[in-house]
Amino acid sequence: MKHRGYYGGFGGAFLPEILIPTFDELVSVFESAxxxxxxxxxxxxxxxxxxxxxxxxxxxxxxxxxxDGAKIYIKREDLNHTGAHKANNVMGQxxxxxxxxxxxxxxxxxxxxxxxxxxxxAAKFGFDCTIYMGEKDVMRQRPNVFWMEQLGAxxxxxxxxxxxxxxxxxxxxRDWVTxxxxxxxxxxxxxxxxxxxxxxxxxxxxxxIEARQQILDLEGRLPDRVYACVGxxxxxxxxxxxxxxxxxxxxxxxxxxxxxxxxxxxxxLSSTDAGAGIAQGYKTYFLQDDDGQMKETHSxxxxxxxxxxxxxxxxxxxxxxxxxxxxxxxxxxxxxxxxMRSEGIIPALESAHAFAGAFREAPTLSRDQxxxxxxxxxxxxxxxxxxxxxxDPEWKTFIQTKAAQYHA
Amino acid sequence: MLESYIRDKQKQKxxxxxxxxxxxxxxxxxxxxxxxxxxxxxxxxMELQIPFSEPMADGPVxxxxxxxxxxxxATVAKCLAFAKDMAAIYPIPFLFMTYANIPYRxxxxxxxxxxxxxxxxxxxxxxxxxxEGAEYLQAMKKNQLSPIxxxxxxxxxxxxxxxxxxxxxxxxxxxxxxVTGAQTDLSDDLAQYLxxxxxxxxxxxxxxxxxxxxxDMDFLAGRADIAVIGSETIRVMEKGGVAAVRDFIQGLxxxx
Numbered sequence: 001m002k003h004r005g006y007y008g009g010f011g012g013a014f015l016p017e018i019l020i021p022t023f024d025e026l027v028s029v030f031e032s033a034x035x036x037x038x039x040x041x042x043x044x045x046x047x048x049x050x051x052x053x054x055x056x057x058x059x060x061x062x063x064x065x066x067x068d069g070a071k072i073y074i075k076r077e078d079l080n081h082t083g084a085h086k087a088n089n090v091m092g093q094x095x096x097x098x099x100x101x102x103x104x105x106x107x108x109x110x111x112x113x114x115x116x117x118x119x120x121x122a123a124k125f126g127f128d129c130t131i132y133m134g135e136k137d138v139m140r141q142r143p144n145v146f147w148m149e150q151l152g153a154x155x156x157x158x159x160x161x162x163x164x165x166x167x168x169x170x171x172x173x174r175d176w177v178t179x180x181x182x183x184x185x186x187x188x189x190x191x192x193x194x195x196x197x198x199x200x201x202x203x204x205x206x207x208x209i210e211a212r213q214q215i216l217d218l219e220g221r222l223p224d225r226v227y228a229c230v231g232x233x234x235x236x237x238x239x240x241x242x243x244x245x246x247x248x249x250x251x252x253x254x255x256x257x258x259x260x261x262x263x264x265x266x267x268x269l270s271s272t273d274a275g276a277g278i279a280q281g282y283k284t285y286f287l288q289d290d291d292g293q294m295k296e297t298h299s300x301x302x303x304x305x306x307x308x309x310x311x312x313x314x315x316x317x318x319x320x321x322x323x324x325x326x327x328x329x330x331x332x333x334x335x336x337x338x339x340m341r342s343e344g345i346i347p348a349l350e351s352a353h354a355f356a357g358a359f360r361e362a363p364t365l366s367r368d369q370x371x372x373x374x375x376x377x378x379x380x381x382x383x384x385x386x387x388x389x390x391x392d393p394e395w396k397t398f399i400q401t402k403a404a405q406y407h408a
Numbered sequence: 409m410l411e412s413y414i415r416d417k418q419k420q421k422x423x424x425x426x427x428x429x430x431x432x433x434x435x436x437x438x439x440x441x442x443x444x445x446x447x448x449x450x451x452x453x454m455e456l457q458i459p460f461s462e463p464m465a466d467g468p469v470x471x472x473x474x475x476x477x478x479x480x481x482a483t484v485a486k487c488l489a490f491a492k493d494m495a496a497i498y499p500i501p502f503l504f505m506t507y508a509n510i511p512y513r514x515x516x517x518x519x520x521x522x523x524x525x526x527x528x529x530x531x532x533x534x535x536x537x538x539x540e541g542a543e544y545l546q547a548m549k550k551n552q553l554s555p556i557x558x559x560x561x562x563x564x565x566x567x568x569x570x571x572x573x574x575x576x577x578x579x580x581x582x583x584x585x586x587v588t589g590a591q592t593d594l595s596d597d598l599a600q601y602l603x604x605x606x607x608x609x610x611x612x613x614x615x616x617x618x619x620x621x622x623x624d625m626d627f628l629a630g631r632a633d634i635a636v637i638g639s640e641t642i643r644v645m646e647k648g649g650v651a652a653v654r655d656f657i658q659g660l661x662x663x664x
Contacts, residue, residue: 014508015537016465018560018586021562021563022563161475168576177586278508279461282623292509392558
């Protein structure tokens, strides 16, 4: 356990004694998997056959014309099985669960994409599955709750704290300390105690490794900038992993919510509102008050509405390896509308943050420059949120009619 | 010295009793009344929890108490002032219980110094294992405070020896896996585990997690030195009011 999992001053494993043996086992299984080429092969074969990898790198000709700046490419993680990059992580962890001989998995989820991916993995591997989800997120993401349940998972709404992602994480840890002999906690992002940040980033690196090869095949050169949204940070780390040794600018876009100055946001690295702290088993930047109590966060997208951030990204922020920006809810909806109309692609609200960040900068670049946006997930799940924001009258009528049918 | 206090007390009792309150829940006045009743009823040591928004190792009862205390305006400064008053008024050792981010934000050195200055004897920080706690352990030692260490049923013999080598005051033995407040099965397994703890450590052993009645106390007498009652006192208080805690504790207290 000693001094592992640090990225500069961030990371670590701040664990209650009860979990130490469980983490020792996990570290050991992951370390042996990581150095075993057979395991990576098994993982990549599974992702090719089950999840549809490699996902395409799509040239966005219309958006490129619209902004008249950099050439815009989109890495299509939305085309993964279950509709998001989350599949990369859960299938990898599923293989590790089999190696450990455990029979039950638990997970937390914000937007629901990780929950759906985890429930899918559990169904495929034959594990029992419980998903913790903040009560507020259950309300926001009902369609995903429906699918998790149909896939055989038990979804537990969490009514503690602020009733969102961080509270679901706490609840999952509580389950784990009780049931760790049979249960693995499939943490959904590159946060939490070591080895989770490294392990999740390692599984997600498949995104960037593919994207690098694809852009070389298509353009014969590397991109100038790559953009990804940042909640916990797993899709950003996945994309960035392909370009760490290249002269490529890495840009992470956080949730600016109602605006950085309003206090209603989830911008940990791109605002000055966050500070270093220790919670949920690791050290990173948290949105917290002077006493060290975590603050409420806000984002239109449940998946970015998180109080901490990957310790790997916190370190990249401090060392200037990556640049972090934010996009407001309003900018995100505009980016989403433009992408739908011009490309026939519906990004998730989370991913639309990366689009908003890229759209702000694309016109300032020249036509011979190239950018890649990571579309971490598809937007179908956000239909209720987006229809609300767009105040769509036809949709409202449909919902009213449907509700009336249920009452009949 | 916390350990010598415990050894002294053991001349009168075969099992000491440590209780726990969340400072500011349901109010600081009620917290004071709880301490007063508990001391009068014969409690030997007490944990004063500084509430945290993410109490990872606590079960639903203490989790809710943490949240309510914070909602009602409990701050670290108010908790420190409260703890200082308690240590001045009542003649038993008090320890802080909290999570790592509270002392980390306060500054580990400053936190330890303040803890000593206001008359507390140590602290229990469950999410600060020895591997991550170098600065904390050093600051506590410098101020002659006990940074209470923990054993769990899954802790290996080798690790127990390592933990015992930095232990001071007593070691907190978790009676089972899980979070605070749930039922604990007092069984041969627990007895064997406590025997293992005893073999590994020379400091006194406290046992907590799910201890709640006279039968539990009888089981622990002779196997451990201190019984820890946490969630159950909050349950008793919520059901019967602060005064009910006194009867509850009196019913548990033992003599040698």
